[in-house]
Amino acid sequence: MANILIFAESRAGDLRKVALEATTGARKLADMSGGGNVHAVLAGAAGIASKADALAQHGADKVLVLEHAGFTQYNPEALAATIAELMKSGGYRYAVFSASAQGRDLSPRVAAKLGVGLVADVTHFSLDGETIVAQHPVNTGKVIATLSLTGSPSILSLRPSAFQPEVNAKPLVSEAITASVDPSASRVKVIELKQGNTGKIDLGDAPIIIAGGRGLKAPENFKLVEDLADAFGNAAVGATRAVTDEGWRPHSDQIGQTGRNVSPSLYIAVGISGAIQHLAGMRTSHTIVAINKDKDAPIFKIADYGIVGDAFEIVPVLTEAIRKAKA
Amino acid sequence: MKIAVCIKRVPVMEVKFAIAAGGTRVDENGLKYDVNDFDLWAVEAALQLKEKANAGEVVVISIGPDAAQEQIRKTLAMGADRAVLLKADALPADGLAVARALAAELKDGAYDLVLFGRIAIDSSNQMTGPMVAELLNLPCVTNVSKLEIAGGKGTAHRTLEGATEVVEFPLPALLTVDEGLNKERLPSLKGIMAAKKKTLEVKVPQFGESRVTITKMQLPPERAAGRILGDSSAAVPELVRLLQTEAKVL
Ligand SMILES: Cc1cc2nc3c(=O)[nH]c(=O)nc-3n(C[C@H](O)[C@H](O)[C@H](O)COP(=O)(O)OP(=O)(O)OC[C@H]3O[C@@H](n4cnc5c(N)ncnc54)[C@H](O)[C@@H]3O)c2cc1C
Numbered sequence A: 001m002a003n004i005l006i007f008a009e010s011r012a013g014d015l016r017k018v019a020l021e022a023t024t025g026a027r028k029l030a031d032m033s034g035g036g037n038v039h040a041v042l043a044g045a046a047g048i049a050s051k052a053d054a055l056a057q058h059g060a061d062k063v064l065v066l067e068h069a070g071f072t073q074y075n076p077e078a079l080a081a082t083i084a085e086l087m088k089s090g091g092y093r094y095a096v097f098s099a100s101a102q103g104r105d106l107s108p109r110v111a112a113k114l115g116v117g118l119v120a121d122v123t124h125f126s127l128d129g130e131t132i133v134a135q136h137p138v139n140t141g142k143v144i145a146t147l148s149l150t151g152s153p154s155i156l157s158l159r160p161s162a163f164q165p166e167v168n169a170k171p172l173v174s175e176a177i178t179a180s181v182d183p184s185a186s187r188v189k190v191i192e193l194k195q196g197n198t199g200k201i202d203l204g205d206a207p208i209i210i211a212g213g214r215g216l217k218a219p220e221n222f223k224l225v226e227d228l229a230d231a232f233g234n235a236a237v238g239a240t241r242a243v244t245d246e247g248w249r250p251h252s253d254q255i256g257q258t259g260r261n262v263s264p265s266l267y268i269a270v271g272i273s274g275a276i277q278h279l280a281g282m283r284t285s286h287t288i289v290a291i292n293k294d295k296d297a298p299i300f301k302i303a304d305y306g307i308v309g310d311a312f313e314i315v316p317v318l319t320e321a322i323r324k325a326k327a
Numbered sequence B: 001m002k003i004a005v006c007i008k009r010v011p012v013m014e015v016k017f018a019i020a021a022g023g024t025r026v027d028e029n030g031l032k033y034d035v036n037d038f039d040l041w042a043v044e045a046a047l048q049l050k051e052k053a054n055a056g057e058v059v060v061i062s063i064g065p066d067a068a069q070e071q072i073r074k075t076l077a078m079g080a081d082r083a084v085l086l087k088a089d090a091l092p093a094d095g096l097a098v099a100r101a102l103a104a105e106l107k108d109g110a111y112d113l114v115l116f117g118r119i120a121i122d123s124s125n126q127m128t129g130p131m132v133a134e135l136l137n138l139p140c141v142t143n144v145s146k147l148e149i150a151g152g153k154g155t156a157h158r159t160l161e162g163a164t165e166v167v168e169f170p171l172p173a174l175l176t177v178d179e180g181l182n183k184e185r186l187p188s189l190k191g192i193m194a195a196k197k198k199t200l201e202v203k204v205p206q207f208g209e210s211r212v213t214i215t216k217m218q219l220p221p222e223r224a225a226g227r228i229l230g231d232s233s234a235a236v237p238e239l240v241r242l243l244q245t246e247a248k249v250l
């Protein structure tokens, strides 16, 4: 019986999908421990409380709502202080975060404040008594480490997409709470949030990713992969570092060792050689398709299906075929 | 500007790793090492800030085995002024233990800025920077891909999934550096010669308790070799069929 606190991540007033993943993961952990309560911290400007129900739907027994103008933007100092206080006063055995940019900023702060252990970017976990046994990819995904985490409380962050949201409806119970420090007094202040491709699905949330490489030859040719993504309807566009270095796509689209780690159900690599640093960010994708004119390109070594040929000839035909298949 | 940069010696990843006997460590035979990429960008950022201010000192700190002196020398050759090696043959798996040892070394350094990499590509922990910031009670911004510092204050761009935050912070502060901030310089021959004479102090790290242990290391399952379906758009119908019936992703 272990009670668990989770941080439900939001951005610009919207819950992020990883918040539901963290709720689902925490629910599993509570059930593994013989049934405990999952409490979710939901922070934001006035109105964020309306997002609490989605957390209850995914297994949160209670949603602790932290509404304050000082949480309009991400406020790491006030959040870390408040969550650390809650961990102490609420007697939680575990805390669960997402291994997203926010979660990987916030969870180490909380761990350090409490002086407890953190295992990050977890892809799988189980319990051995009260000890967490967790898997975490290291060395750019080329090695999987299994770690054991002792001490109470202990903290986990879950790799995005490794735990898909599962509905497990609980009656909505929410409680308004206040921050343990003044949220307007933080030294570090987010003064602006520049949303990238607004309206477009994020790489981390997309079940399908179409990624383009230097083989596309010019920024305007990304229209090819954009059109293919549109044909799927639920796809996002990614890129290699060769492409982001050229400035053809923003750095936030980069997939790989120094970019995003993704594992969609379908990854289509177009004009991408498959350098090891790129593979590091996408090798865990469920199905990989490669389109490349060089039959010896390393991408074919990890692709489930390949077409050796000219992307400019193949992709438009594929786009048409997907449109038809989806119609 | 007095700036500290924490750097880590990491294996070069362009190899096929093997697991050492015992199953809890990577086999180090045949591995090559370099400075963690993100830490090179952190060193570069520090050097640029010092050059712009035309004054200051860049101090490099690393926890690692004796062999890490080679990676430290590389950063001295780039232009860092001096370095500290906190010598440890094995690093704790607990990020907080590493953070404690770095925080103890940084504590009385009177640094205006402390720079970390966003993530070490071997541990992939991405936690040491913000943990040290908490231990030292320093304002902290992670994932910095753009940085301006003036008049005791800084403005940084922080990279998120598909978005960027513009963040203001007072100095002294701790930042973790993401890709995109800069490209690191190569050490010049003159720099390499000068580095030999720079101070590299060796000390003993104080890790404290570690709550995380590695119980197993394994290689991920190999992906089965795939199928080449053709050499032109004539293969598209077969691809779509396989995506529907075999992979079931359509
Ligand atoms: C420290 C470090 C970190 C790095 N991090 C990353 C990272 O995070 N992500 C990343 O992606 N890379 C990263 N890289 C770079 C990586 O090593 C490669 O240089 C990069 O991935 C190559 O990108 P690319 O496949 O687009 O280009 P290329 O390697 O140039 O490949 C282009 C491909 O397009 C094919 N092609 C050309 N014309 C056509 C056509 N008409 N139709 C079909 N195919 C065609 C070619 O056959 C070729 O295989 C990193 C490198 C270093 C050193």
Ligand SMILES: Nc1ncnc2c1ncn2[C@@H]1O[C@H](COP(=O)(O)O)[C@@H](O)[C@H]1O
Pocket: B006, B007, B008, B009, B036, B038, B039, B061, B062, B063, B064, B091, B095, B098, B102, B115, B116, B117, B118, B119, B120, B121, B123, B124, B125, B126, B127, B128, B129
């Ligand atoms: N052994 C170490 N010595 C010095 N700095 C380190 C060490 N380990 C981690 N760091 C710093 O912390 C950053 C993040 O590492 P990690 O939290 O392990 O992913 C690295 O980029 C370094 O700046």
